[in-house]
Amino acid sequence: xxxTTYPTARRHVEDxxxxxxxxxxxxxxxxxxxQSAQLPPRPRRFGLERHGEETLMGKYGDDSKxxxxxxxxxxxxxxxxxxxxxxxxxxxxxxKITNIKRYHIAKVYRRDNPATxxxxxxxxxxxxxxxxxxxxxxxxxxxxxxxxxxILSELQLGDFLIKVNDRRILNGxxxxxxxxxxKFITTCSTVDKLDKIPWEDVRSEMVGEKxxxxxxxxxxxxxxxxxxxxxxxxxxxxxxxLSQNKLAKEGLGDMKLLFEYLTLFGIxxxxxxxxxxxxxxxxxxxxxFEAVLVQxxxxxxxxxxxxxxxxxxxxxxxxxxxxxPKGRKVPCVGVSIGIERIFSIMxxxxxxxxxxxxxxxxxxxxxTPQKHLLGARLKLISELWDAGIKAEMLYKKDPKxxxxxxxxxxxxxxxxxxxxxxxxxxxxxxLRVVTTREEVNIPREKLADEIRRRLxxxxxxxxxxxxx
Amino acid sequence: xxxTTYPTARRHVEDxxxxxxxxxxxxxxxxxxxQSAQLPPRPRRFGLERHGEETLMGKYGDDSKxxxxxxxxxxxxxxxxxxxxxxxxxxxxxxKITNIKRYHIAKVYRRDNPATxxxxxxxxxxxxxxxxxxxxxxxxxxxxxxxxxxILSELQLGDFLIKVNDRRILNGxxxxxxxxxxKFITTCSTVDKLDKIPWEDVRSEMVGEKxxxxxxxxxxxxxxxxxxxxxxxxxxxxxxxLSQNKLAKEGLGDMKLLFEYLTLFGIxxxxxxxxxxxxxxxxxxxxxFEAVLVQxxxxxxxxxxxxxxxxxxxxxxxxxxxxxPKGRKVPCVGVSIGIERIFSIMxxxxxxxxxxxxxxxxxxxxxTPQKHLLGARLKLISELWDAGIKAEMLYKKDPKxxxxxxxxxxxxxxxxxxxxxxxxxxxxxxLRVVTTREEVNIPREKLADEIRRRLxxxxxxxxxxxxx
Numbered sequence: 001x002x003x004t005t006y007p008t009a010r011r012h013v014e015d016x017x018x019x020x021x022x023x024x025x026x027x028x029x030x031x032x033x034x035q036s037a038q039l040p041p042r043p044r045r046f047g048l049e050r051h052g053e054e055t056l057m058g059k060y061g062d063d064s065k066x067x068x069x070x071x072x073x074x075x076x077x078x079x080x081x082x083x084x085x086x087x088x089x090x091x092x093x094x095x096k097i098t099n100i101k102r103y104h105i106a107k108v109y110r111r112d113n114p115a116t117x118x119x120x121x122x123x124x125x126x127x128x129x130x131x132x133x134x135x136x137x138x139x140x141x142x143x144x145x146x147x148x149x150x151i152l153s154e155l156q157l158g159d160f161l162i163k164v165n166d167r168r169i170l171n172g173x174x175x176x177x178x179x180x181x182x183k184f185i186t187t188c189s190t191v192d193k194l195d196k197i198p199w200e201d202v203r204s205e206m207v208g209e210k211x212x213x214x215x216x217x218x219x220x221x222x223x224x225x226x227x228x229x230x231x232x233x234x235x236x237x238x239x240x241x242l243s244q245n246k247l248a249k250e251g252l253g254d255m256k257l258l259f260e261y262l263t264l265f266g267i268x269x270x271x272x273x274x275x276x277x278x279x280x281x282x283x284x285x286x287x288x289f290e291a292v293l294v295q296x297x298x299x300x301x302x303x304x305x306x307x308x309x310x311x312x313x314x315x316x317x318x319x320x321x322x323x324x325p326k327g328r329k330v331p332c333v334g335v336s337i338g339i340e341r342i343f344s345i346m347x348x349x350x351x352x353x354x355x356x357x358x359x360x361x362x363x364x365x366x367x368t369p370q371k372h373l374l375g376a377r378l379k380l381i382s383e384l385w386d387a388g389i390k391a392e393m394l395y396k397k398d399p400k401x402x403x404x405x406x407x408x409x410x411x412x413x414x415x416x417x418x419x420x421x422x423x424x425x426x427x428x429x430x431l432r433v434v435t436t437r438e439e440v441n442i443p444r445e446k447l448a449d450e451i452r453r454r455l456x457x458x459x460x461x462x463x464x465x466x467x468x
Numbered sequence: 469x470x471x472t473t474y475p476t477a478r479r480h481v482e483d484x485x486x487x488x489x490x491x492x493x494x495x496x497x498x499x500x501x502x503q504s505a506q507l508p509p510r511p512r513r514f515g516l517e518r519h520g521e522e523t524l525m526g527k528y529g530d531d532s533k534x535x536x537x538x539x540x541x542x543x544x545x546x547x548x549x550x551x552x553x554x555x556x557x558x559x560x561x562x563x564k565i566t567n568i569k570r571y572h573i574a575k576v577y578r579r580d581n582p583a584t585x586x587x588x589x590x591x592x593x594x595x596x597x598x599x600x601x602x603x604x605x606x607x608x609x610x611x612x613x614x615x616x617x618x619i620l621s622e623l624q625l626g627d628f629l630i631k632v633n634d635r636r637i638l639n640g641x642x643x644x645x646x647x648x649x650x651k652f653i654t655t656c657s658t659v660d661k662l663d664k665i666p667w668e669d670v671r672s673e674m675v676g677e678k679x680x681x682x683x684x685x686x687x688x689x690x691x692x693x694x695x696x697x698x699x700x701x702x703x704x705x706x707x708x709x710l711s712q713n714k715l716a717k718e719g720l721g722d723m724k725l726l727f728e729y730l731t732l733f734g735i736x737x738x739x740x741x742x743x744x745x746x747x748x749x750x751x752x753x754x755x756x757f758e759a760v761l762v763q764x765x766x767x768x769x770x771x772x773x774x775x776x777x778x779x780x781x782x783x784x785x786x787x788x789x790x791x792x793p794k795g796r797k798v799p800c801v802g803v804s805i806g807i808e809r810i811f812s813i814m815x816x817x818x819x820x821x822x823x824x825x826x827x828x829x830x831x832x833x834x835x836t837p838q839k840h841l842l843g844a845r846l847k848l849i850s851e852l853w854d855a856g857i858k859a860e861m862l863y864k865k866d867p868k869x870x871x872x873x874x875x876x877x878x879x880x881x882x883x884x885x886x887x888x889x890x891x892x893x894x895x896x897x898x899l900r901v902v903t904t905r906e907e908v909n910i911p912r913e914k915l916a917d918e919i920r921r922r923l924x925x926x927x928x929x930x931x932x933x934x935x936x
């Protein structure tokens with residue numbers, strides 16, 4: 001239940017959008033409605049992003065072709081949002097928000113070829129967490145990585161690795177390798193392919209398509225095949241050429257800081273400073289990261305094989321300014337969790353395990369042993385509902401008791417509240433434990449409490465799901 | 469937190485779509501991932517509804533013009549979904565599901581003029597609950613009304629009234645008043661306006677636009693201005709003309725049954741059998757209902773003034789069949805809760821109350837009293853996070869203690885975990901209660917438990933939010 005807020009529930013997080021609307025409506029006014037009072041102004045209700053220079057274009061680099069354009073009858077040129085980051089940035093600029101931490105789970109659209117088995121769709125959910133504001137270096141960045149580590153660990157998706165790099169380091173590398181500034185971004189998208197295609201192909205794309213000199217490509221190749229930890233950072237800080245590059249020096253300094261913080265979080269074991277990580281998108285300005293599930297090849301911990309990315313993000317300090325009429329900047333760092341991918345992995349695992357699982361939380365089935373007692377069932381179930389018990393009954397006038405008990409067996413409902421003529425006259429309800437078939441008569445007014453008492457562990461586990 | 473599942477959490481409910489994806493991703497795999505295993509196949513991932521005869525058209529009557537058409541680059545003729553009911557029906561047919569109860573909270577689109585203050589947008593959330601399957605008459609229908617009653621009561625939106633009617637009764641009325649079958653649906657949309665415009669205007673639209681005879685219009689007028697309860701049902705069952713009409717007789721019989729069930733649920737006080745209720749949409753085939761917030765005019769309980777609809781629904785037994793190649797029917801009854809409207813009402817109320825409210829659940833702020841202790845804060849907060857405590861800290865290297873305490877005052881964080889040089893050497897943490905300013909040293913390894921212990925009531929209230 002709290003899962004949507006799970007990664008952030010422990011921290012101060014504003015909910016800037018959809019969830020706010022989703023969760024408030026059916027909640028006792030006491031809690032959530034009040035809560036929503038201080039939420040930041042809600043984002044432009046019309047979720048379709050205006051298409052064209054000012055909003056979507058020129059922010060996704062080569063991926064722009066995946067933007068889901070569409071023309072509405074009003075003749076407005078519109079497109080479906082491609083991710084949650086650009087809309088978030090626009091939202092901050094529009095509402096002059098300079099300091100916010102929020103999560104957002106919502107749909108995005110890509111004109112891509114769906115691969116449903118791998119959890120890739122044309123319409124799919126993204127789950128973003130972002131920290132916006134002017135803060136001391138790398139503290140929010142470290143928290144983002146801590147959250148990714150926490151999520152992937154607790155979901156037990158298997159072994160994973162979080163690659164980190166910094167756009168400034170990459171640009172520094174490009175610069176000292178003789179790549180003209182104008183080709184940094186496009187070179188980035190090529191480098192980004194190194195996890196999918198071998199270096200040779202990346203190299204030939206650099207030289208051919210992107211028009212770099214073979215020498216430049218080879219020099220880049222030497223750098224981007226490096227990966228490691230603090231040691232590598234130190235090594236590069238000593239690198240005669242790279243250490244002379246202002247951007248790279250900044251990036252390496254922050255990377256060192258980041259690793260210090262991650263060490264305090266105790267998660268460096270799964271973090272790899274990897275110079276081949278480039279991330280396709282234009283808007284990153286500093287640290288970038290990507291989490292991949294890995295399979296160990298005969299204990300070569302050095303070289304685990306990636307089996308796909310499940311989270312990615314980075315720092316984008318310029319994006320909000322692009323939407324602000326006066327260009328006021330709001331530094332941001334954020335991460336997107338690939339929940340569709342993660343969902344399909346979990347789904348497959350559960351299918352494989354063949355476990356039988358309950359799909360509901362129903363605590364008790366209200367049943368009758370004789371005919372002409374539908375009224376008694378309706379009255380009792382309504383009492384239980386009003387007492388907050390999760391109860392159901394068969395939508396039949398006169399169901400056979402056996403059918404009702406069978407239904408509990410099939411759906412895993414733990415308790416049956418049986419009300420027959422005898423129970424009605426005695427003012428009791430027969431409470432039956434499905435597994436043990438034990439039956440006890442409970443005074444009707446005590447039934448709800450008795451059900452709660454018997455299901456205590458269950459409700460506890462629910463709470464632990466809330467607080468853990 | 470449980471709010472999205474709130475109206476149905478006590479009952480057996482499948483989650484057929486968005487929420488499934490939303491809620492699984494960030495949940496410990498134990499619970500939700502397993503849970504999802506037995507969910508019905510997910511709906512067509514590409515949420516845009518194909519536009520044209522076969523899907524969206526000819527199902528919304530006069531409202532069809534509000535369908536949000538759009539043209540994608542692939543040249544496919546597409547439209548954004550207008551509601552959740554038609555997609556749900558298509559989903560059942562596509563997946564051959566003959567028996568399901570589910571809720572669904574998601575966005576729908578209308579090419580309407582937004583009225584944001586009244587919670588009306590072009591893109592907005594709907595919250596639907598539907599019961600599909602062949603069951604004994606009016607039992608699921610009664611549960612839908614019970615749920616609406618429950619939601620509106622617990623949200624304390626003020627006094628409300630749930631109007632119920634039956635399309636078969638209306639059609640019967642039209643028939644005996646001399647309306648040709650071909651004009652039933654269009655006459656329905658005119659009758660539906662009776663809550664917005666006076667009878668005279670409705671009448672003239674019937675005679676003018678819809679081409680009914682003045683006599684027919686007047687006869688209809690006599691009927692549709694009737695409203696009441698069981699008494700009115702009995703009276704109409706005795707009505708010489710209406711009782712002769714097969715459809716009307718069926719409808720009245722079921723209406724009587726419905727009121728018996730609603731009496732057992734103890735909610736008839738807020739239910740009104742109202743013959744003027746027509747509902748605009750084409751697809752209803754039986755009982756229809758609409759919940760309105762009302763203001764009592766000087767205790768005339770008979771004639772409360774409606775201040776707007778907050779929920780509506782009904783039975784649609786033919787819709788699934790329209791999507792099934794073999795026309796196999798799956799009877800359905802469902803309700804849509806106007807959560808945007810409800811949200812804006814609650815938002816306004818909270819604004820008016822001027823209460824100061826927390827927007828986060830942060831339990832403790834990790835603070836340091838001296839400089840150069842960022843590392844100590846990071847280490848401690850990560851321990852607390854790992855222990856499931858909702859902790860945060862300022863993203864500053866060396867924040868002043870006063871600033872940190874002030875932040876708690878401002879945001880309502882109840883506890884501060886202060887770690888300074890002394891505490892580090894003593895292996896303790898100074899736990900400060902923000903309101904009382906009381907401070908106690910807690911052995912570091914006991915800190916998480918102590919925080920939980922002190923916030924017990926809070927976590928209890930969270931649990932009660934789960935189970936109530």
